[in-house]
Amino acid sequence: MDPQINKSAPMIELRNVSKWYDSFQALTDVSLIVNKGERVVICGPSGSGKSTAIRCINRLEQHQSGQILVEGVELTQDFKNIELIRREVGMVFQQFNLFPHLTILQNLTLAPRRVRKMPRGQAEELAMRYLTRVRIAEQAHKYPSQLSGGQQQRVAIARALCMEPQVMLFDEPTSALDPEMIKEVLDVMIELAEEHMTMICVTHEMGFARTVADRVVFMDKGQVVEVAPPAEFFANPKNERTKLFLGQLLKH
Amino acid sequence: MIELSLTDILSFLLLAARWTVFLSAIAFVGGGVGALLLLLLRYARPRFGGRFMPVYVEFFQDTPFLLQLFLIFFGLPKLGIDVSPLMAATIGLTLYATAYLAEVWRGCVDAIPRGQWDASASLGMNFVQQMRDVILPQALKISIPPTVGFLVQLIKNTAVTSIIGFHELTKAGEIINNATFQPFITYSIVSLIYFAICYPLTHWSRRLERRLTPTGHR
Numbered sequence: 265m266d267p268q269i270n271k272s273a274p275m276i277e278l279r280n281v282s283k284w285y286d287s288f289q290a291l292t293d294v295s296l297i298v299n300k301g302e303r304v305v306i307c308g309p310s311g312s313g314k315s316t317a318i319r320c321i322n323r324l325e326q327h328q329s330g331q332i333l334v335e336g337v338e339l340t341q342d343f344k345n346i347e348l349i350r351r352e353v354g355m356v357f358q359q360f361n362l363f364p365h366l367t368i369l370q371n372l373t374l375a376p377r378r379v380r381k382m383p384r385g386q387a388e389e390l391a392m393r394y395l396t397r398v399r400i401a402e403q404a405h406k407y408p409s410q411l412s413g414g415q416q417q418r419v420a421i422a423r424a425l426c427m428e429p430q431v432m433l434f435d436e437p438t439s440a441l442d443p444e445m446i447k448e449v450l451d452v453m454i455e456l457a458e459e460h461m462t463m464i465c466v467t468h469e470m471g472f473a474r475t476v477a478d479r480v481v482f483m484d485k486g487q488v489v490e491v492a493p494p495a496e497f498f499a500n501p502k503n504e505r506t507k508l509f510l511g512q513l514l515k516h
Numbered sequence: 517m518i519e520l521s522l523t524d525i526l527s528f529l530l531l532a533a534r535w536t537v538f539l540s541a542i543a544f545v546g547g548g549v550g551a552l553l554l555l556l557l558r559y560a561r562p563r564f565g566g567r568f569m570p571v572y573v574e575f576f577q578d579t580p581f582l583l584q585l586f587l588i589f590f591g592l593p594k595l596g597i598d599v600s601p602l603m604a605a606t607i608g609l610t611l612y613a614t615a616y617l618a619e620v621w622r623g624c625v626d627a628i629p630r631g632q633w634d635a636s637a638s639l640g641m642n643f644v645q646q647m648r649d650v651i652l653p654q655a656l657k658i659s660i661p662p663t664v665g666f667l668v669q670l671i672k673n674t675a676v677t678s679i680i681g682f683h684e685l686t687k688a689g690e691i692i693n694n695a696t697f698q699p700f701i702t703y704s705i706v707s708l709i710y711f712a713i714c715y716p717l718t719h720w721s722r723r724l725e726r727r728l729t730p731t732g733h734r
């Protein structure tokens with residue numbers, strides 16, 4: 265591994281991160297520390313900056329002020345740092361974003377082969393191991409369009425895991441799914457959590473937050489408003505905006 | 517009026533059709549290379565290339581091709597550069613093809629959803645890997661019908677170069693017609709030759725498109 269990585273540093277640290285889209289400020293002084301093995305759920309109303317915040321962590325978006333550190337390595341313009349960090353950080357998207365022109369197996373082996381220069385046989389072995397873990401090994405030779413939404417999302421999780429990341433980011437992984445498929449995806453995520461994978465998960469699945477999260481982060485208008493363990497967060501939220509949000513969530 | 521046998525007419529036209537094919541091929545290949553250069557400039561140097569490409573494309577799309585040809589054929593000699601009809605036709609069609617292909621291909625790359633860039637970037641792939649393994653294979657597939665469609669346009673547009681005296685299929689048809697005064701027969705044959713060149717292309721593009729659509733196992 266690269267000597268820059270500091271194994272005793274927090275997994276992820278955001279220090280006063282701000283981000284603008286042109287003149288619109290999407291993040292304001294966001295600070296957050298996620299330790300190794302910790303599971304953090306981020307929630308908040310639409311447009312509050314949840315996606316923007318986690319997309320900054322692997323540099324899909326660029327922040328303009330403050331610092332982001334992954335295992336002590338600061339995210340800068342430097343390509344080397346960005347590539348190093350992206351290898352450590354896996355991401356799962358709301359829309360799955362599988363590669364439609366490749367089979368499931370090829371979806372999983374592409375990055376290990378190209379980025380980690382793994383021989384094909386070894387990459388396929390690794391891919392089959394993760395496909396088995398998400399219980400979808402028998403679909404390996406199909407194309408993404410032949411799978412259901414829930415199956416596609418499990419493939420997307422396996423694809424990210426094939427790079428053997430230290431952290432997994434999830435951006436509303438179940439929001440695009442039909443209700444009957446949500447559980448199969450959440451089950452895979454719960455298993456990951458039980459294996460002490462460090463996870464940051466944007467989700468409105470409050471049941472998941474309650475059982476899996478170590479801490480819940482509430483964001484509103486680009487700011488972190490409240491951070492608390494789930495029991496405390498749901499039982500007696502301190503901030504007025506949190507109360508309002510939870511009240512609305514419970515009504516549905 | 518001169519009596520010409522059908523074989524004479526046909527062989528005269530077919531010989532000229534070789535120039536139509538040759539000119540189309542040169543302009544298509546030249547235009548393809550030019551378009552790739554424009555796109556490379558656009559993505560690698562967005563500040564300059566991103567501004568230059570639209571200006572170039574707009575100019576060639578929003579002025580008549582005939583005028584572009586006149587500018588080259590009559591304009592360049594005024595600047596002391598002598599151009600033959602072949603030269604003018606080649607330059608004109610190549611510049612024209614560059615503009616259209618650049619625009620078509622840009623549209624195909626831009627049509628690939630942002631999620632594909634996000635996902636490949638999040639897996640640690642660099643720009644070249646993203647392009648080669650994720651974006652271009654998908655863009656290539658959707659680019660085939662419009663690219664071949666444009667090639668057919670290009671072949672038909674070579675007829676315009678007959679106006680500056682370039683001896684291709686349409687010009688040859690005109691010569692035959694002037695000699696035989698049989699416009700109906702002459703131009704029917706000319707049309708059929710164009711059809712015989714273009715139809716297989718259209719047909720082939722449909723087949724290729726179907727083959728590149730992933731449905732089952734490969």
Ligand SMILES: Nc1ncnc2c1ncn2[C@@H]1O[C@H](COP(=O)(O)OP(=O)(O)OP(=O)(O)O)[C@@H](O)[C@H]1O
Pocket residue numbers: 285288290308309310311312313314315316317
């Ligand atoms: N590429 C962009 N350009 C301009 N504004 C953007 C862009 N992406 C997001 N925004 C704006 O930034 C704000 C935060 O967006 P973000 O997607 O992070 O919210 P979110 O909390 O993830 O919302 P949702 O729950 O709807 O996914 C929103 O107001 C959004 O309109």
Ligand SMILES: [Mg+2]
Pocket residue numbers: 314315316435436
């Ligand atoms: Mg979002």
